[in-house]
Each structure stands twice: as structure tokens, then as C-alpha cells.
Amino acid sequence: MDIQVVKVGIVSCSGEEIPEGTLCRLACRKALDERPGETVTICLPLFIAGGEEERTFAQNYPTITVDGCDKMCAAKATEMLSGKPSKSLSIPEILKKHGLKPPTKLRHFGPEEEAAVKAVATEIARAVDEVLEEE
């Protein structure tokens, strides 16, 4: 009997221009590293720059998008170019929920930003659990 292992796709906004984008990348990376057998990622621009395999990402994996601002690039791009995400997370909403201030720098995060990275990674992990339960 074949046992199919479902992996959850995590699509991060890369947000190079805003501190929340850096927070998004670091939290997604943390979530990916902590759940290596259950998660997979793709670079968002590969929906355009990649091939068929990249464009069918959200059809092959239930997908969680994580966005750093209300433009929601990750959610919109995933839906437009690959497939509807199972869940869409927003960094501003997560920070608000946890009573945390938004980060203020683009790079070299340290202890001051650690709580925010941890909170977002925790919410991603929670979303991964929920998606896996639904599958």
C-alpha cells in the first residue's frame, strides 16, 4: 500500500522594501526548518520566472501564504498564477493579535525582533497543523 505524505506549501512575501517582509522571510524560514518533513516552499517570483512545475505548485500542495502588508502579494500571486491558497496569513494581523510592534529595520534582525519572528512562525506552524488535519 502506498502511503502518500502530504506536504504543505508555504509561500512567503519577500517584501524587500519593508521590515515586515524581512520578518516574513525569517518566520517562514523558521517554520520550514522546524517542520522539514511536512513543509515545502517556493520563491514567489518563480510563478512567473519558473516552468510548469513551479506554476502548478499550489495545485500540488495545499498552500499557506504569508504576507507582510495589505497588498497581499503572496496571496494574490498564488491565486492568480498557481491555485487558491488553503490559508492566507497577514503579518500585521498576527502582530496585532500578539500585541507586538512592527519591526523597524530591513535587515540584521536581533533579539528585539525575536518575539515577532517567533510569533509569526508559531502562527504558520498552527496553520500547517490545521491544513494537515483537513487533508
Add this chain to the structure above:
Amino acid sequence: MGKKHKKVVVLPCSGIGKVYGAVARETAYELVEKVRPGLATLTCLPLLVINDPEAVALVTENPVITIDGCPKDCAKKSVEAVGGRVAKAYEAIRFYKEHKDLKPEGIAEVTDTGRKLAQVAAAEIAQEVDKLAAGEGE
């Protein structure tokens, strides 16, 4: 000599899976924050993926330098997909090949050696930024 520009867009790779994506970003941040602040400017690469009008205008009205982290060249292709023309395209690994003493590590963010490599890369790319701002090299 071509048209002078007040902005030169520097677009790095968005990847969170490979070290050279992080080197590309660190290089772009070094340019924008320290080496050529006010002249070198960034936008979020995913904004081009969703055709955001402001981001599209930025890369179609100003010279663009891309710094990619892998041969898939997402940054370069994303600019071209919205009708922008890339004035100069770099791959971050090239800087390591030229500076083997600076082996970068880290994926989402680079460690100290990667930061040093990014400083070297930014210093080199700054020369190109200056040329493009002056209307040369387009």
C-alpha cells in the same frame, strides 16, 4: 550620453532557500542604505508579480540592476515580464567566485562573512549605479 536619472532601481532575488539569495538581498540593502542612499532604490519583487502599478512604473521609468541568487533569474525575468529593461544583471555567486575568502553562510539572512561579501559586491555595483544615473551604459 543618455538621459540622467535620479533613481536607479536595484532588485534582488526573493529566495529564502539558498545562501546566494540572501547575499543578493544583503547587497541590495547595502547599496540602498549605505553605499548609494537616495540614488539606489528598492521595490518588493512580488509587487511586479502582481503587476502593482507603482512598482511597474518604477522599473519601466528608471534603469534597473538585478541581483539574482540562482540561475533561474527571477528578478531579471520579473522585470522583463512587466516591460522593464534590465540595464545590468548580476548573479550573486559571481562575487564569491571572485572572493573565495568570503564564503557566505545563512539562508534567510547572511552571517558576518556574507555581509562582508555583500559590502564588496555593493562597492562594485555602485560604479554601475553611478554610470546609469549619469546616463551612461544604457
